[in-house]
Amino acid sequence: MLPVFLHIESSPNLKESQAFDQYIGLAPQLMQQYGGVPIASYDVEEVLDGGRSPKAFVVVSFPDREAIYAFFNDPAYQAIIPLRHKAFTHLRFFITSERI
Numbered sequence: 001m002l003p004v005f006l007h008i009e010s011s012p013n014l015k016e017s018q019a020f021d022q023y024i025g026l027a028p029q030l031m032q033q034y035g036g037v038p039i040a041s042y043d044v045e046e047v048l049d050g051g052r053s054p055k056a057f058v059v060v061s062f063p064d065r066e067a068i069y070a071f072f073n074d075p076a077y078q079a080i081i082p083l084r085h086k087a088f089t090h091l092r093f094f095i096t097s098e099r100i
Contacts, residue, residue, distance in 0.1 A: 019086035
């Protein structure tokens with residue numbers, strides 16, 4: 001079985017650095033509990049087409065789609081969603097899988 005990936009498109013809220021630091025200190029640990037392994041992190045340098053650009057992309061590998069859902073539904077993660085809303089001006093999550 002191939003892994004499933006969580007792609008995260010984000011722009012931190014520079015006015016809420018404390019919320020950002022708290023969220024970043026907690027969310028990755030919770031992801032790891034569900035088998036989430038960060039495999040890549042990219043800074044966006046330039047937008048060639050389209051609207052506003054996120055500042056970064058992060059790719060996290062999970063064993064399966066159910067692990068991603070379990071992470072998002074974990075009460076500990078649900079409790080930090082208010083931090084997430086303060087910490088980012090833009091944040092989107094995408095579930096992807098490899099094609100062979």
